[in-house]
Amino acid sequence: MPDLVERNQLIEANLPLVGYIARKEHAAANHLPLEDLAGAGALALVKAADTFDPSRGVPFGAYARQLITFAIKEEMRSMDWATRGVRQRIKKVTEMREQLSASLGRTVTAEEISDTLGMALDEVQDALQSTSKVIDLEGSAAYQVHAVVALPEESAVMSDRRDVLQRALDALPERMRVIVQGVYIEERPVKDIAEELGVTHGAISQQRGEAIRLLRDAMEKFHLDSDAEPTSTLSPATRRDYLARVAKSRYASAD
Structure with a gap:
């Protein structure tokens, strides 16, 4: 960790x-407040x-770019109203619109x-009106390219x-591993x-949520070297045992 002067210099130099x-992220979701996204990025x-x-x-x-981008996308996700079902319906409608437009010219x-999909007209209209307000965090071409073609220093x-x-x-x-692998x-x-x-179904949702919190705690500790407060709601002993298994696997591979 840099000393206080170096730390402040790094922050000031990289605020732009x-x-x-x-x-850049706001351009794909301009219905969200830019100030909130910038605030999340500044904290990162x-x-x-x-x-x-x-x-x-x-x-x-x-290093900072990775953390800032992740934090802003998490902020966007937290402000996004669309459920998975809504996203799937919007995707189905927009794909059909493109296919029909291409074939009919x-x-x-x-x-x-609506007639082609056998979907209610009001659902189709809602989906079309919502396309500009749904954040495609994982599916956008730009995000996929950035994830695969990283800059050399990244x-x-x-x-x-x-x-x-x-x-x-x-x-x-x-059980948590089976659930996470099955869902994601x-x-x-x-x-x-x-x-x-x-x-x-409720038990699956509960276990999935706890698994994600454990994964987040592990990423904080072993990828970011952070002592952030744990997000897991499991007992301290259970969380400690889990992190010990991650540490054993990670450091054993380095020997």
Whole structure:
């Protein structure tokens, strides 16, 4: 961690980066307050300055950019109103609109989309009106390209993040690991996972939420080297045992 003078210099020198990233992300969701996104990014910049370790060989700008971008996207996600079902309906409607427009060579009407999909007209109209207000955090082409084609100085940060995340996932209690893999990696319906495990839909949601909190705690500790307050609601002993499993896996591989 840099001393106080160096820390403040890093923050002041990189404040324009916060504004740049906030404006870029805001362009895809201009119904959200730019000030809120910039505020989340500024807090992430301070966190980056507090946790920066130059011995890792990663430039501060690349390290800060990762944290700022993640924080702003998390802020956008927290302010986004759309449920997964709403997103799926919007995606289905917009894809059909593009397909019909391409085949007919003209702009299609909501009625034509409704007839083709067999979807109620009011649902189609709502979906079309909502397209500009839904944040596509994972599916946008720009985000996918950035995730795959990292700048050279960012590759070490991304590689470390992927490594920690995989080890944190592997260290989860078995049921939590099955749920996270089923929902987020295999994209299976929660109903199917609940039936397979013999539990209720609510139990799956509860376990999934706790698993995400454990993963977040592991990322804070082993990727960001942060002593942030734990988000997990499990007992301190259970959380400590989990983090110990992550640490054992991570540091054993370095021997």
